[in-house]
Amino acid sequence: MKLTISRESLLAPLQSITGVVERKQTMPVLSNVLLVADDDSLTLTGTNMEVELVGRIQPVHVDQPGRITVPARKLSDICRALGEEAPIELALEGDRLHLRSGASHFTLSTLPAEHFPNVEEDAESFRLEIPQKDVRHMLEATGFAMAQQDVRYYLNGLLLEVSPDNLRAVATDGHRLALSGLDMATGIEEPRQLIVPRKGVMELVRLLDDVATPATLVFGDNHLRVTAGAYTFTSKLIEGRFPDYNRVIPRGGDKQMVADRATLKNTLQRAGILSHENIRGVRLNLTPGQLQIFANNPDQEQAEDALSVDYDGEELQIGFNVGYLVDVLNAVDEDQVLMTLSDANSSALMQAQHDEKSLYVVMPMRL
Amino acid sequence: MRTSEDSGRPRKIIHLDCDCFYAAVEMRDDPTLRQVPLAVGGAGGRGVVTTCNYLAREYGIRSAMPGSEARRRCPNLVTVPTDMPRYKAVSKQVMTLFRELTDRLEPLSLDEAFLDVTDVTDHHGSATLMAEYLRERVRREIGITVSAGVAPNKFLAKVASDWNKPDGLHVVTPDDVPAFVQALSVDRLFGVGPVTARRLKEMNVSTCGDLQAVAPDRLVAAFGKQGIRLHEMAYGRDDRPVVVTRQAKSVSVERTFDRDLPDYPACESMLATLAEDLRNRLARRPRERPIHKLFIKIRYSDFSTHTLERVRPDVQAPEGDDFRPLLDAIYPDDARPVRLLGLGVRFREDHAPRQQLSLF
Numbered sequence A: 001m002k003l004t005i006s007r008e009s010l011l012a013p014l015q016s017i018t019g020v021v022e023r024k025q026t027m028p029v030l031s032n033v034l035l036v037a038d039d040d041s042l043t044l045t046g047t048n049m050e051v052e053l054v055g056r057i058q059p060v061h062v063d064q065p066g067r068i069t070v071p072a073r074k075l076s077d078i079c080r081a082l083g084e085e086a087p088i089e090l091a092l093e094g095d096r097l098h099l100r101s102g103a104s105h106f107t108l109s110t111l112p113a114e115h116f117p118n119v120e121e122d123a124e125s126f127r128l129e130i131p132q133k134d135v136r137h138m139l140e141a142t143g144f145a146m147a148q149q150d151v152r153y154y155l156n157g158l159l160l161e162v163s164p165d166n167l168r169a170v171a172t173d174g175h176r177l178a179l180s181g182l183d184m185a186t187g188i189e190e191p192r193q194l195i196v197p198r199k200g201v202m203e204l205v206r207l208l209d210d211v212a213t214p215a216t217l218v219f220g221d222n223h224l225r226v227t228a229g230a231y232t233f234t235s236k237l238i239e240g241r242f243p244d245y246n247r248v249i250p251r252g253g254d255k256q257m258v259a260d261r262a263t264l265k266n267t268l269q270r271a272g273i274l275s276h277e278n279i280r281g282v283r284l285n286l287t288p289g290q291l292q293i294f295a296n297n298p299d300q301e302q303a304e305d306a307l308s309v310d311y312d313g314e315e316l317q318i319g320f321n322v323g324y325l326v327d328v329l330n331a332v333d334e335d336q337v338l339m340t341l342s343d344a345n346s347s348a349l350m351q352a353q354h355d356e357k358s359l360y361v362v363m364p365m366r367l
Numbered sequence B: 001m002r003t004s005e006d007s008g009r010p011r012k013i014i015h016l017d018c019d020c021f022y023a024a025v026e027m028r029d030d031p032t033l034r035q036v037p038l039a040v041g042g043a044g045g046r047g048v049v050t051t052c053n054y055l056a057r058e059y060g061i062r063s064a065m066p067g068s069e070a071r072r073r074c075p076n077l078v079t080v081p082t083d084m085p086r087y088k089a090v091s092k093q094v095m096t097l098f099r100e101l102t103d104r105l106e107p108l109s110l111d112e113a114f115l116d117v118t119d120v121t122d123h124h125g126s127a128t129l130m131a132e133y134l135r136e137r138v139r140r141e142i143g144i145t146v147s148a149g150v151a152p153n154k155f156l157a158k159v160a161s162d163w164n165k166p167d168g169l170h171v172v173t174p175d176d177v178p179a180f181v182q183a184l185s186v187d188r189l190f191g192v193g194p195v196t197a198r199r200l201k202e203m204n205v206s207t208c209g210d211l212q213a214v215a216p217d218r219l220v221a222a223f224g225k226q227g228i229r230l231h232e233m234a235y236g237r238d239d240r241p242v243v244v245t246r247q248a249k250s251v252s253v254e255r256t257f258d259r260d261l262p263d264y265p266a267c268e269s270m271l272a273t274l275a276e277d278l279r280n281r282l283a284r285r286p287r288e289r290p291i292h293k294l295f296i297k298i299r300y301s302d303f304s305t306h307t308l309e310r311v312r313p314d315v316q317a318p319e320g321d322d323f324r325p326l327l328d329a330i331y332p333d334d335a336r337p338v339r340l341l342g343l344g345v346r347f348r349e350d351h352a353p354r355q356q357l358s359l360f
Helices: A007-020 A072-081 A132-145 A198-207 A261-272 A322-331 B021-029 B031-035 B067-073 B084-101 B127-142 B154-163 B174-182 B194-202 B208-212 B216-223 B225-234 B264-284 B320-330
Strands: A002-005 A032-037 A042-047 A051-057 A061-064 A066-071 A088-093 A096-101 A104-109 A124-131 A157-163 A166-172 A176-183 A192-197 A214-220 A223-228 A231-236 A255-260 A281-287 A290-296 A302-308 A316-321 A336-341 A348-352 A358-362 B013-018 B038-040 B078-080 B105-109 B112-116 B146-151 B169-171 B250-261 B291-300 B305-311 B338-347
Touching: A002 A007, A007 A032, A007 A042, A007 A051, A007 A072, A007 A198, A032 A072, A051 A198, A066 A072, A066 A104, A072 A104, A124 A132, A132 A157, A132 A166, A132 A176, A132 A198, A132 A214, A132 A322, A132 A358, A157 A198, A176 A322, A192 A198, A192 A231, A198 A223, A198 A231, A255 A261, A261 A281, A261 A290, A261 A302, A261 A322, A261 A336, A316 A322, A322 A358, B013 B127, B013 B154, B021 B031, B021 B038, B021 B084, B067 B078, B084 B105, B084 B112, B084 B127, B084 B250, B112 B154, B127 B146, B127 B169, B146 B154, B154 B169, B154 B174, B174 B208, B194 B216, B208 B225, B216 B225, B250 B264, B250 B291, B264 B320, B264 B338, B291 B320, B305 B320
Parallel strands: B038 B078, B146 B169
Antiparallel strands: A002 A061, A002 A088, A032 A042, A032 A066, A042 A051, A051 A231, A088 A096, A096 A104, A124 A214, A157 A166, A157 A192, A166 A176, A176 A358, A214 A223, A223 A231, A255 A336, A281 A290, A281 A316, A290 A302, A336 A348, A348 A358, B013 B112, B013 B146, B105 B112, B250 B338, B291 B305, B291 B338
């Protein structure tokens, strides 16, 4: 294998793919990136066995086609550190990959391409074409609420629910829930649910651009494949049943408060500084026209803050993990946020004041 | 009649009053003082007697009497100076012991307190047995005597504790109230001093029965707002709640053993029982604050006392096993007889919410 490529065309896909490769690997080849040189293209593949990302660079000057794997992070670090001027030459000599650029010369270890695991092919059941920015927005609006390393493994991912006339993303860690929907004719008749693992969601958000160019989502029984631009992303799916999210969306809230999103977020963050550093509980005292926020910690330090809100209901005291509220306020992309509450032990419903696409449910903390 | 929250039952109030408290502490610490007329304070020319024992009272000596007057009445009166720090320490022990029964406690001074035991289920829920139990424990563990009054409200409980003083108990059940007040002298009422008593006398009122016969508006005309109170008290009515000002920072139970526990296994075998007592005490209080720490208290036969505490925010209802690591850490390598063992919890002192609720 021998080829010449400009640094800038190699660096971006290499860095994306290195993101998929995890630092700690049980199998050495999983630390590597697979390089495949064809007539006029170079294809890079990284995987952690759960998620695979393939990037294709074309055109590339290929002297000699070939396939090999090299340590992904090292190759990426070298390319990033090189100057921009000189092109990069990659040449496989024996079992070493030589990288030359100007006066720089690196010799990297390799592992045979045959050792590199393939994501098994999976029969396609249906596909959707959606503008990249819409998919990205949906994932960003919900992904933060996914669980991390929860024993309820199906929560460590994001539910995609495809119905005849919409696509929904739902994430929950059992304490809060985020839902975002996209109205579209999907062409399928029976609703389908699948769970994309956390890692896959994170990588996908990084991959998708804020552009109207469509991404193709191919749904299989065990995999989701997304093609966007020069990248093909494949993720295994989590088997399991996602909880019935409709059941936990509160409908009976009689106390509606509208607040300025940025002010509420800043006030919460300020007060949160003196909340318990792990538990992060704050008390909210909602009275007509005003929301007070109190925090204190085991060191007896206290914070007290307040903001004007649009509210004319009964007084309510309720406790929350300040982080959960701030996460929602970060995800809402309107100036005004609507919060619907019922009592101190019931969940709060949060959404942008005029946007029904996304909604958030946050369980309180016991006072 | 004021009833306990929402339950509709009459309340059960105990008034506990240490008998000649300062003098009792002095006599406890120096038994020779028991045999003589004793006054605390009033030694100097101008000082007044703060408390005196019952022997001294036989000579007509009273609190607030000038020392010179007291000595005139009883030339062989023994006088000791007041030692407030010591009385305060004993008072704290007494109140702590009361709080083991309930946290609904309102101290009136160092030596008396109201307890609202309406919701206490120990001692078959009998306030009389509770009062006897507390009196007995104070006598045995602290070495002074307490008089107690049991009644459906504070006013009657306080009158009752004075009924059989010293070292006495008097119970006024809700059914007893009408008869009890009928003959009750008005100078026993809260707020009725010599002046009010004289003016009542002028109205031909000397008992609550007499007082009941006086129209309320006449009482108001004569005594203002106090008139309404007098009218209510005449019928034995008093709605004032037991005011719990202090929020407990900790709750503990301890036991002094009749025979010292000889070794570690003996101590270990007590953990489950003590923990159960502790849980019962915890169950009685409204749990406004979560547990932050567990602690153990141990007193050896030589009276040296040690405590050890550990942060355990995860505990809700402590079991004997939860205290085993503390016992392991505090108990010495060689067997040492243990006189007293106590277990307790300390509550968090911040009000921040802690327990995250779940969606499903």
